[in-house]
Amino acid sequence: MKKIPSIMIVVWGIAVLCTLFLSSCKRPEVLDNSTLVNSARNVALTFGPAYVPFFKEANVSDVQVFKKKDYGGDSRPQIRKQIGRKFYTVTFTYDSTAVKFDFGFAARVRIWKDTGEPLDVIFGNGWGRNFFFLSFKEQTNHSPNDYEKVASDSIVKVPLQTVHEPENIWNSNADNKQDSLSTRDFSSHGFVEDKKAITKVFKEFSKFCM
Secondary structure, eight states: OTHHHHHHHHHHHHHHHHHHHHHHHHSOOTTOHHHHHHHHHHHHHHHOGGGGGGEEEEEEOOOEEOOGGGGTTOOOHHHHTTTTOEEEEEEEEEOTTTOOOSSSSSEEEEEETTTOOEEEEEETTSEEEEOSSSOHHHHHSSOTTOGGGSOGGGSOOOOOOOOOOOOOTTOTTOOOOOOSSOOOOOGGGTEEEOGGGTTTOOOSOOOOOO
């Protein structure tokens, strides 16, 4: 009879070890910078491929905590329930001598620490997309880790827009050209323009709502 408690302890110990092993297998490797950069790049390729050729360096932030003010105090439940979650920010810089964007980066992607899924992306022209209401997988039918399998042709993409530099008034060829890329309304597709980009004053992410 004394063997029964011992056997139960052994079985319990094995069960605990199996549980820990399975949970560790399911945990994404979000602490690896290369994984974060790869996922962020795939998100950018999916929603703003025209910006990717301008990428210079990829900078990964320390762990940050999502706060209410990150989305301008938006109180919708899909956003409110994220308060307190940890995430990383991957910022893609660009060569400002070759091109000029409204923001100081070509693209910026924020990724949840606990799942490795993106929470939003914003491009240099101030347009972005969030994944609060529909996840990246729901919007693309695939994981951000596998860009090649994303049905990108069916996804509305952010157009490339640069800061228009005024023509030299003493140039006889100046004809007050405007950027060939027009500003389109992407709000119906989940894209939102950050109005602060118009003033060229960068602040932390504000409202990017579906």
